[in-house]
Amino acid sequence: MTNEHATVLRLPDELRFIADVHLGRLARYLRMCGFDTLFEQYYDDREIIDLSVREDRIILTRDKDLLKSKKVRNGHLVHSDVPVEQIREILCACDAAGKIKPFTRCMECNGVMEPVGKEEIIDRLMPMTRDHYDEFKRCCTCGRIYWEGSHFIRMKSFIMTLKSGT
Numbered sequence: 001m002t003n004e005h006a007t008v009l010r011l012p013d014e015l016r017f018i019a020d021v022h023l024g025r026l027a028r029y030l031r032m033c034g035f036d037t038l039f040e041q042y043y044d045d046r047e048i049i050d051l052s053v054r055e056d057r058i059i060l061t062r063d064k065d066l067l068k069s070k071k072v073r074n075g076h077l078v079h080s081d082v083p084v085e086q087i088r089e090i091l092c093a094c095d096a097a098g099k100i101k102p103f104t105r106c107m108e109c110n111g112v113m114e115p116v117g118k119e120e121i122i123d124r125l126m127p128m129t130r131d132h133y134d135e136f137k138r139c140c141t142c143g144r145i146y147w148e149g150s151h152f153i154r155m156k157s158f159i160m161t162l163k164s165g166t
């Protein structure tokens with residue numbers, strides 16, 4: 001059909017995303033890389049489109065029909081169904097590898113993370129963590145605390161591969 005509405009991917013200066021309900025892992029990866037990414041299990045198509053338009057967010061979905069809606073202004077049809085390939089795909093499509101800011105956003109809730117003094121949160125730490133780590137970040141929205149544990153080191157090397165595009 002020639003009159004079919006085709007969504008085009010536009011790239012605003014500040015990349016913001018909204019992922020559909022099937023792309024939770026991808027949303028976490030994008031947050032890990034510091035990109036503002038909305039994702040909630042309860043979003044329906046209409047909410048996703050409304051939020052995308054209102055907040056100038058790129059819709060990420062594997063659902064062609066969602067992007068066919070005439071209201072959609074900006075979106076990308078995700079091809080891969082493997083999360084680690086999806087994140088590479090998005091970074092490539094949005095030319096965003098150079099914009100990665102690791103560990104600046106909470107992977108759970110998309111809130112902004114800020115450094116927090118150890119003494120301020122010491123009673124929330126497990127003994128092992130308390131003994132072995134001194135630098136912490138806290139999510140300004142949900143209060144979750146992050147530190148450079150073994151999980152963090154694995155994510156860091158994953159991010160290095162994303163940055164270099166390998």
Ligand SMILES: [Zn+2]
Binds near residue numbers: 109139
């Ligand atoms: Zn959070």
